Amino acid sequence: MDLHQTDPEFMERFEAFALEEVVKEEGQQLAETTRHIAILAALLGCQGVEAFRLALPRALDAGVVPTAVKEVVYQAVDYLGIGRVLPFLNATNEVLKARGVELPLPGQATTTAEDRLEKGAAAQAEIFGEHMKDAWKAGHINRWLAANCFGDYYTRTGLDLAQREMITFCFLAAQGGCEPQLVSHARGNMNLGNDRAFLIRVVSQCLSYIGYPRSLNAISCINKAAEEAR
Template sequence: MSSYYETDPEFMERFEHFAFDEVVNEEGQQLDDITRHMAITATLLGCQGIDEFRLEVPRALDAGLSPVMLKEVIYQAVDYLGIGRVRPFLDAANEILTSRGVKLPLEGQATTTMEDRLEKGIQAQADIFGDHMKEAWKAGHINRWLADNCFGDYYTRTGLNLKQREMITFCFLAAQGGCEPQLTSHAKGNMNLGNDKDFLIRVVSQCLPYIGYPRSLNAVACINKAAEQ
């Protein structure tokens, strides 16, 4: 970033003031450091901001995001972005963690087996979206994969709780754009878990410098739609 002070000083003055002062300290829109950096990390995955991700990860770790939490954000992103978009971020995180003396692999966080991942995934879906989800996996093989893979393999892991997992999912969807039906659904899932409308708008606000105004405004519209429903 320092070279931009030489090549683009006026831009850097305004960007850094906005992203690291005005947004962070906006009254009524603040988040605790760990939640804020978790949301930004997930948002950078969602918008494919790999270069900014490399700058953000050390800031996040210094602010208290643990290596386990960082890895859990990345692992869960695969379900919403696909491995084709996530692999560079996993590589970057491994490089940064190793350079900071973190021994890999980290302690395992899985709580399911290949035998019970479907059952526990269905329960996680029901915990977030309601008991009607207990039958949703029967609608077809992709719905079954959603239950056993997305929820059974990832949402059931330790390292992040369900509220945090739904929050980062909201960030993945908001940042990549074009997923407004799913974004509205997951806004409702967040609200069901206690991540209310005001909290989600604070999340969008803190991530706005990283994804810009159009996707941020779309996300706010989805939050409002979910709250009305």
């Protein structure tokens, strides 16, 4: 159904805000590919699969490559669970196939079953500090976090480490209820060069897709992380 036909007044206001005013706001702009990647991650986080189907072609047209899109979706599994991500993976495959993209895409894994824990812990340490090298020893969930979340996904090519921390921030901000983790990953972003101003720009560009309450909560978490870093 074409909302421009059924809801023209709403669509006029929504698109003028989300696609024009927000995008062009002085001091809140992002590089086009970065903006689209953040929006895709935020839509995964808030479970906006229908909006994701609309946003994905725009992202591809703006220069986001299929490999980067797939990496966003794959990494979401560790923060949202396969129960919430599977519809997005199916939607991604449908959109890519319709555009003539040959699937599967080339593999991006850089770890093996033997070294995923070691390399995952190293990625955690690079993001959060040297104290994370042995954090996996605290229990089996911590070991899974290092080996699976970081070893299986963060070590993949297709997105760099700073981009991966940015999309994690978007997953957490958009789903809500994850404020302790959001503060931690805001700090992780800052450690990788995604500073306070950058993260606020990310929230600003995602606001139309996740709403004001979660956006304001995310900014509070950013400010808390920045204060703790002083």
